[in-house]
Amino acid sequence: MDWKRFGFIALIIAVLFTIVVLIGGKSQPAILIISSMLGTTIAVATPLTLGALSGIYCERSGVVNIGIEGMMLAAAFFGWLGAIYMSSIFGFQALPSLLVGLLIAMLTGGLFAALHALLSVTFKVDQIIGGTVINILAVGVTGFLNRQLFFEKGSIFGGQVPHGPGTFTTIYIPIDKAVNGLCGLLGSDCSVAAKAASDVLSQKPIAMAAVLLVVVSHYILFNTRWGLRTRAVGEHPKAADTVGINVTFMRYANVIIGGALAGLGGAYMTLESIASFEPLMTNGRGFIALAAMIFGNWTPFGAWSAALVFGASQAFQIKLQLFRELIPAQWSFLQNAYVVGMVPYLLTMLILTGIIGKNIPPAADGVAYEK
Amino acid sequence: MPETEKNNSHPRGFAGLLKAAADAPLIIPILAILTAMIIGGVIIALVGGNPFAAYIGLFQGSFGSLKAISETAVWATPYILAGLAVSLAFKGGLFNIGAEGQLALGAVMAAWIGYALPDMLGVSLPKVVHLTLSVGLGMLTGALWAAIPGWLKAYTGGHEVINTIMMNYIALNLTSFLLNGPMKDPNPLNVSARTPEIAPSARLSPLFEGLRVHWGFIIALLIAVLVWWLLWKTTLGFEIRTVGANPDGAKYAGINVKRTIVLTMALSGLLAGMAGTIEVTGLNYRHELGFSIGYGFDAIAIALLGKTHPAGVVLASILFAAMRNGGTRMQFLTQIPVDIISVIQALILLFVAADAIIRYVYRIRGSEEKLVLTRGWGG
């Protein structure tokens, strides 16, 4: 990632925010619009960030993974199912149920990733085909079980979806108290700034974990033995092999780690964002995550910043719906949810054109290793 | 060494294909299907169903009566065309995951020409003109929609896998917008997102009185032959296959690689668009939102199961159509959700893609040429 790319990303986010501020500025202070959009941006970027990190672990070790979408979908379903089982059949409290769900989601992602590794590393199946198999399998399995378990008469849940444990709650960070206290000492009122800071920082646990994982992944990838070996295997597996690194093991391990991260992204959808599952609910986010990974040149911070662009475009969509009535007549197309809904997808295509420099993947990305 | 020579020989023409089929390659797909059905049966048993009853229902529903066979053919029609679309792209080294969007937009265009053109012109059109326009412009729409990711691939390096998927979502938003807005059926009783019915002059006729199977099925079979001829008997086909097999070699051979990439995607979109238009003009007589969901991935599975060969695509399409069609009767008879079909199909695809698993399980020796279909992000 270079500064040109970060600048480009900042520019797009600034444009999206400015439009909303221009429209909604009359009804709310600009700082609150921006801070709440920023909070939403970080939150809705979560599955994209995690998906992109998933892709980074896989591809840095030399395995192309377009099955992230399917891994997320399966994890979203099984995590949710696990949480529901815990709460409605075993009678657990909400938080332990959700945590079990989270664990199951990550295991599901890891399991599907293990299948992908089996296909692409051991059986040397074309990796894009392997990923497609994962995607189709995930759609089939989740669709079937969803209907079989919840909507068939005589099924376990008796033909209706039981009340689940809800979602993770926001972890409140008392930054607003701190700001207010500080301002109080100075004798001025800054409750608006305090609320703004709180809007941005107080997030739900998976969203927070995602940001933390960006930092951790960067450290692992570029400063540890694991990272050095992972990148070596993705650049030149034969060279790694000749110095005694087990290419197969490194690829399996990284793909499975990536799967668990995609699983966490899936968990976000059904355990943190909303408390329900719908077939096909990932809606292409696994693929957008890949685009973020590519635009971020396979680096965690780069991918995260690209994920924030998509987060911002969703925040843009949400806010525009909120300020519907305020949209001037000549911009009425912005009122249409379908039109605004195209923005993230168009942005994805735009950044893949390489308008900001070439994207250079790891040299052995997508190539099975033949001894 | 006559034995190796026989195995290595390149299938040339239909005779070669028949010989190859008799030799062995069909054994892997057949075992893949069988294995997937067995696993599917285990899953059915696990959730408390009777797999034998389920599969009997599946067969009855797909081939049990004239009507069932007709319905299977109805299902197979768009599958054949969309499967050919994906296969053609694969032959050119491109992975078109966007058949779904191309198909949907082709259908939108066909429907619009079908219901709006006579009113706009103020005359009723003869069938040959109206139907041709409807199908032709629908196909063209699919071609243009697919040419965009093709162009992006050739000239900017943006990978077609992501771009075609993004364009699926854009197409979905676009059709939602159109079918809920400007193109919505104005009938006061209508609450769904759909167009008005198309004029009778824009409809394909049924093949037989009383059955839904229509001329589209015959057309799809003819198109399969045409695609085979194009790929293996023409210079354009040679160019497409060469670019797919070795783009650097193609450039060396004087082929305009970039133009061929765009053209291949456009042809692929043309076929996918045709699948959409045939559904509108031959079956539904309108575009209803969401009718095509899942066709894109089914088409990929069909193309892979058919080893990207037109004849294989036709066979795979009929199989998938039979399963989808029979699935409804299976669900009716045994309460097993029709979604089990998706699981079985995914498993078939898994075993076809990773034929090493099948070879291992059934102890089949030897390996054919690996089917190289796609390339990483770099290209």
Added chain:
Amino acid sequence: MTENNLVLQAKGITKKFPGVLANDHVDFDLRAGEIHALLGENGAGKSTLMNILYGLYNQDEGEIFINGKPINISTPNDAIGHGIGMVHQHFMLIPVFTVAENIMLGAETLHREKEAKSPLVKLDRREVAQRIKELSQQYGLDINPNAIVGELPVGIQQRVEIIKALYRNANILILDEPSAVLTPQEVEDLFRIMRELTRRGVSIIFITHKLKEVLAVTDRITVMRSGRVVGSADPKQTNQQELASMMVGREVLLRVKKEASNPGEDVLQVDNLHVRDLRNLDVVSGVSFDVRKGEVLGIAGVQGNGQTELVEALTGLRPTKEGRVTLAGKDVTGKPPRTITEAGLAHIPEDRQRHGLVLSYPVADNMILNTYYLSPFAKGITIQQKAVDDQAQRLIKNFDVRTPSAYVTASKLSGGNQQKVIVARELSRKINLLIANQPTRGLDVGSIEYIHKEIISLRDQGVGVLLVSAELDEIMALSDRIAVMYRGKVVAIVAADKVSRDQLGLWMAGSNPD
């Protein structure tokens, strides 16, 4: 010499690959502090033997001893553990990593008192760099640990490989074709380093097929052919001719027979050509030369001095930035490959599998790869299969392509026969100019002789030939005139019979012509 002096012994090593017996009961040993040459043609089984010693392959039969003790080497880690290091012909270096990262890879905490086991252990880049500095001073191998490997010249990359082995405390060093990519001067430097290493107790196995080098630097020579050891020799008591016939199994012509050339008018004129690479840097900067009918112009130079890009620009595979290329009187600057081919160019590309063939296509289709659209192979838009098949049969016969049939895929052919398919296709048209880039790389002696004869006979028919080769011997044997490329420029053009090998070597290394 007693048994005790043998640091390494391999006894009865046998290795089979599908259809090939790569090593057939091979015996080999290495004495302390010696340079032992393993000589043989491509495909003789030298690399297989070394890969077995280094644990990349496992032998089917046979035993390996280190200092007289039998050991088991099944992975490179085992070999490294026994003090064996290997410098591969294609460097096992990661271009985007630094020198230090490449060296520490797989031995990240070797510099510490106690090796760490945790995968998340932090990399001590500075300590490793320190240790590399020490090693490089000790052995006289100057190197900057923080340089990015991909940006270093090949000679320096080779040093990185050697230090990589020394860093792991190797005392047995395998050098696999180390001189293939070096200038004569760099080769001298390598020999100096090799002698320095042996002086400090390292024993070296030197794999090569170059006879001169064997005689210049080694203490002992073992010759392999078709997977067997066919003899050994003392470098002080043998000569090139004797070694060559041992290597090939018959008498070989070390020189190509050719008459004096009879050049005519210019067929190719290149004027001030500039070509840029992906990073937009000049890789060919202001090259001018011409090729006349009936002559061979050889382009000598160390790999990576712009030859590849020059040829790609001349054949239309790569855009030109500036300058003018005229082929048979037509301006073909920046034209696409087809236009240039139609102007009478035949091109034997450097990377035959990447550019020259479609490996998944049958031989027959490869024979018409760039003429498929012309009569008689195409009529309108349809391909005429009969004409294609006839052409294939004819070319297979005329060019002696060894293939079971015209319909097996090109991937099934040996390297030599793949090259013959390309030569057959390219020479079957009416042509004005042949551009042959590394036409004999990696081929067996028989195929090399065949292709050399074809090139000379083409010249004698009045076709111009532009020959690019990194093998100075090949350039000297075939060329009528020689141009030397260095850093994207032609630094000298001379008549082949008026220049010495040493002079060419100096030019290739960048010293200016007088």
